[in-house]
Amino acid sequence: MAYKIALIPGDGIGKEVIPAAGRVLDCLSKRDGFEMTYTEFPYSCEYYLKTGVMMPEDGIDKLRNFDAIFLGAVGDPQVSDHVSLWGLLLPIRRRMQQYVNVRPVRLLPGIASPLANRTAEDIDFIVVRENNEGEYSEIGGRLYSGTDAEMVVQETVFTRKGVDRTLRYAFELARSRPQKHLTSATKSNGIIHTMPYWDERFRAIAKEYPEVAIDQFHIDILTAHFVQHPDWFDVVVGSNLFGDILSDLGPAIAGSIGIAASANLNPPKEFPSMFEPVHGSAPDIAGQGIANPIGTLWSAQMMLEFLGEEPAARALMRAIETVTASKILTRDLGGNATTKSFTDAVIENL
DSSP, X not given: OEEEEEEEEESTXXXXXXXXXXXXXXXXXXXXXXXXXXXXXXXXXXXXXXXXXXXXXXXXXXXXXXSEEEEEEOOBTTBOHHHHIIIIIHXXXXXXXXXXXXXXXXXXXXXXXXXXXXXXXXXXXXXXXXXXXBTOOOOEEEESTTSTTOEEEEOOBOOHHHHHHHHHHHHHHHHHSTTOEEEEEEOTTTSSSHHHHHHHHHHHHXXXXXXXXXXXXXXXXXXXXXXXXXXXXXXXXXXXXXXXXHHHHHHHHTTOGXXXXXXXXXXXXXXXXXXXXXXXXOTTTTTSSOOOOHHHHHHHHHHXXXXXXXXXXXXXXXXXXXXXXXXXXXXXXXXXXXXXXHHHHHHHHO
């Protein structure tokens, strides 16, 4: 098979970890007999500072004909975060109908959790996030700016289509895993309309999956349970905001945000899906060659799996685990490996 991959290295350490992953993908493609061709796009905060836009007007149209999009990181202290997010990532996710965000959380061999006495058996779950609507709605605005009467309104939008397709994806994923257990994040005691609706749809769809055990927690206590009882969880599903929060907390209890991988999926494959580490552009360490490439390599593994190259995906995950088990770790994980030396070790294991 031959795959066309759109590369968006972005900013900061994105320009370091995307080439590292490219080396690994080239190794796997030669080994396993598939082909990957890459087209790089400069969309980024650096591009914004030069042009005034995060990407050109036809930027998304140029991405449509690729099999997948591989993103490094976006962000720069000179550009407001809402500008970079609403100018690049959210338009891609929405116009490409990448309505499910999947973020695995697992304590890898050789990595110590900041939680005392926790092992790999205790931390192994997946966060599924609704990715197109919810709290990240554009509906709203300001009135009377700069006066005592200033008012700001932000609307949350849940649709049956948007909620149901995310919940159904999460149930299918839970059904495919040994524990067959799905947890829903909610806040229906404080948010009077949208979250009770989410709970209703969760219960309704649960009837289609009697083999999946279910529970739900309010988001405030759920964050506490992630820390105190990570072993309770298998698949966790949440709205756009709740899923976003939980899927950063998860990698943190598994050792470092540097290992955080994600997939923005269009499950029916009508549009390309986008795969990205979620550690951010990390301008404080950019250019030093010390960025942790695990989140990017794990995202590449998810991309391979989604494209159907399952043997290569399994081989890459085994190689990452072999390297971490041998205590070749970057600084954020307590080691002294560089981006290059960690990547070299993964390639050697492949």
